[in-house]
Amino acid sequence: MASLVQAEGGRLSDYPKIARVIYNRLARGMPLQLDSTVLYGLNKYGILASDKDLTSPSPYTPTSTRACRPPDRQPGAAAIQAVLHPVAGPGSTS
Numbered sequence: 001m002a003s004l005v006q007a008e009g010g011r012l013s014d015y016p017k018i019a020r021v022i023y024n025r026l027a028r029g030m031p032l033q034l035d036s037t038v039l040y041g042l043n044k045y046g047i048l049a050s051d052k053d054l055t056s057p058s059p060y061t062p063t064s065t066r067a068c069r070p071p072d073r074q075p076g077a078a079a080i081q082a083v084l085h086p087v088a089g090p091g092s093t094s
Contacts, residue, residue, distance in 0.1 A: 002075035002083045007036035008047055015082030020089045 005018045025032055035049040041060030042053055 002079040004032070004034060004036065005082050006075045006079035007040075008034055009079070009082075010047070012078045015078055016085060016087045019082040019086035023086055024090060 001019070001022060004022060005015050008018050009015045022032065022034075035047050035053075037060045038049045038053055038056070038058065039046050041058035042056055044053070
């Protein structure tokens with residue numbers, strides 16, 4: 001999960017918020033719907049997928065019923081801390 005947070009994040013201060021979004025989606029059984037996973041399926045890197053990217057025939061597109069993720073990468077300490085301590089919000093116990 002920290003790999004996803006890091007792939008999606010720009011500023012370190014956003015990491016705990018991204019972690020909360022992912023936790024909430026997983027708790028609801030939703031697809032993750034992350035642009036970074038869509039781009040991974042297209043062998044691209046980034047966080048801004050185009051309309052064409054989002055409708056590509058890939059198991060990583062937002063309409064996929066699979067909760068896919070990019071391969072594990074070595075996340076940094078900030079991403080790991082964000083996963084361990086996401087911001088409080090809907091679905092959290094904090």
